[in-house]
Amino acid sequence: MLAPAGPAAAAPAPVGSVQKAMEELARTPGVVGVVGGAYVDGRSVGLGSAGSRLLDGKGGKIPPNSRFRIWSQTKQMVATVVLQLVEEGELGVDDKLGDLLPEVVEKDLVQRADEVTVRQLLRHTSGVPDWYADKPNPDGSEGDPAFDVFDFTTPYRPLDLVAWSRGRPRTGEPGEKWSYSNTNYTLLGLIIERLTGHDLATELRTRLFGPLKMTRTYLMAQPPDGVRGPHGHGYYPDADGTPRDVDRFNASLTGAPGGAVSTTHDVSAFNRAFTQGKLLPPELQRVLTDRLPSAPRSRGEGRGRCGDDLYITGGAAPGSIAMTFYSEDGRRQFAMSFTLSVQPSAVEVDAGKAVESVFCPSP
Template identity: 75%
Template sequence: MGQVGPAIAAPERVGSVQEAMDELAKVHGVVGAIGGAYVDGRPVGKGSAGSRLLDGEGGRIPADARFRIGSQTKEMVATVVLQLVEEGRLGVDDKLADLLPVVARKDLVERAGDITVRQMLRHTSGIPDWYAAEPNPDGSEGEISFDVFDFTTRYRPLDLVKWSRARPRTGEPGERFSYSNTNYTLLGMVIERLTGRSLAAELHDRLFAPLKMTRTYLPEKPPEGIRGPHGHGYYPDARGRLRDVDRFNASLGGAAGGVVSTAHDVSAFKRAFTQGRLLPPELQRVLTDRLPQTPPPPPGGGGGGGLCGGKLQGQVIGGSTAGYVTMTFASADGRRQFAMSATLSVKDISEPGRAMMKAVESVFCPSSSANPAGA
């Protein structure tokens, strides 16, 4: 996740979103791509390229289709946690062991009595990542703890936390940044324990409904898929065969990365968050003073360095797992957003990620010969 920079006036011209998606779909490993750009809440372009299914099958993905937003979910979950702080239901320096006694009682999180909400929000808790691949004895990357192609087994959040317990801590509480999905799995549990309601219900009532994110939801039960026509992602199995991973196991997403949304709805959230309409300034700074980096890091810049030769400052936030990568750019003044999703047929997301950054540049930093009308 990039840092939010100062609000600097941005170029008025807007390039073609459709052309940007056409270029993105040409990248090796991209099956389909969709995106939508907004200025002051007004759509200024949308586009779709590639296909819904592999090998050009299924027609184009509808430009307003739903997609999994991955780790962009974390900022939404963090917002709900801090709204609960504003309501006095917990504090940012409350200890994990007090908020979730079960993790201390069952020794599921080492140093649970020292780890704070603030540290989990900022990924400085030192809690290892349940999603990360376990290293092999020779130091090379091993296998992740779950089967990517198991769409039906229902894992409890505590099961995911337990997977991380055998792994070494990444540092002392508050010592340094180390990205870990476990932090947000635990924060989702905290939300549910404090409210007595599901995380899906809290996200809906606090964010999705008030912001009119009418096509956004958090799947809760495997093998719940994405509602409506949408793009399918693919992932190679142990034999190298590409397999459809459209029904990614919902119980492996949750607070760490489970939300399904659209370009319009993600942009509505980012606009409200950036403009300070969801949290008071002192609580928003808990996130913006040191933003957690969400995978993939913005390849090729676009965070603190700004776009358009530094004239457009903002934040890039991304998310990915088997079969897809998503990215949203939001300008620091809250006026401009550009959300994209690409379905994939490769493991390595670096090339699609770089192409997404180029797409942002082509839309919000068009050349003097670009069409100012958008697409």
């Protein structure tokens, strides 16, 4: 059941044009195409797309309801499944990694695995280094990939990715401070599979995607998995700086940290259910929502005239950026995906301005 929308006599808040907001964002240098959708109490109040499916204006228009990679927004879904298993008594948030996955100790894949807890993996305080990048950006976000972005076919196992992180320095003592690491969620995905006997894609589908009617969402797991149906293609510069199509980005490199493909409708449905406390009991939801002092704020720029704060969850990787703005009460979401011709770190999109133009239009 949805949260009450307020007094029946209350007039609905004005809504601006999502299409116009997308057209403005598509003018951003480095953006090939953009799709967006705004939702209030689960009801669509606008869809839009601009730019093109392929580079240089080719491929026609991106369907506004097309699928796209949501990248690290997958992590919150994986974390929700882990905490549902905690609620069911299959594990505890303070259980040790070495007890849950003995092979990481036996193969010496994770330092101090006998001290790292599930809670620390969920909250990025484990100190386990990130397999994705050699070193983070100055702002603490993950840096450029440490692997071959253009290898679309080699199948990697999750433990292969964990092994990549082994030679890198720990980022702190277990539980000491926040430090973003995809390795945390690669390990959590393995824990889910060990405890349930099912692959991660199945658990996400049966626990979240099915019950929430996220009918167009799925988890990519192995190459040649990709984005189904007409959609925008992303690009990444090669050694010569030439943009190359990375639409077939290796699915075995995403998985639990970032392998979900979704739509503006579906990712908003998950965000709404999570924010409104429909997926976890309050004490377990707080494991994810209580912000650590050292963690970056997720409060977005799309606030002010709206009368309340909007927050952001998102992710980026070669070829695209995805983000969802949402209100604290879970009643409003604005989901967007940008396909790119440059590295994600080279793009500056004023998505907050777009959100404000839709949810808080000028008189």
